[in-house]
Amino acid sequence: MHILHHSPHHRLLRSIAGIGCAAAAAIFLLFPACKPKGVQTSDGELVEAPTADEVEAMTAPYVSGHFEDYTDGFLSVRDKTPAYRKQIVALMKQRHRQEAQERGGIQFERIVSIQQSVVHPRYAEAFLIRSFRDGTREQVGQPLVFHNGRWWLR
Secondary structure, eight states: OHHHHHSHHHHHHHHHHHHHHHHHHHHHHHHHHHSOSSEEOTTSOEEOOOOHHHHHHHHHHHHHTOHHHHHHTBHHHHTSOHHHHHHHHHHHHHHHHHHHHHHSOEEEEEEEEEEEOSSSTTEEEEEEEEEETTSOEEEEEEEEEEETTEEEEO
16 A cells, blocks of 8 residues: 555546546535426426515515505415405404414514425425514414415415
């Protein structure tokens, strides 16, 4: 083994090994960048997972007390009557008021993760942590559905 360190072939072998390691490292580092964006549906559509910014834009109105805007983000409310929408807004206000009485209200909300279904790519779940003014926290799973080119609350 000691002879190998001093042989002329050692430099060549070392160079080849170095290049091989560098190439392997480059492939390993670039692999996530080569990963396809989104998941392909059974009908061939490529659906990208919702971004944190999209989820935040949909859930932030609830935290800030803008219940009409929050309700507008639900696919199920989209085609309903104004009376039904009004009922949903009233339920959201009631829940928000109850959280304020029990826990002092929501102090902030942060997104922990967003998981898109591989089996059903038009469905995803955003996992949020809500921190309340009394110091308690709650993990919330917010289902999402992809419809007509955008993500909606479900």
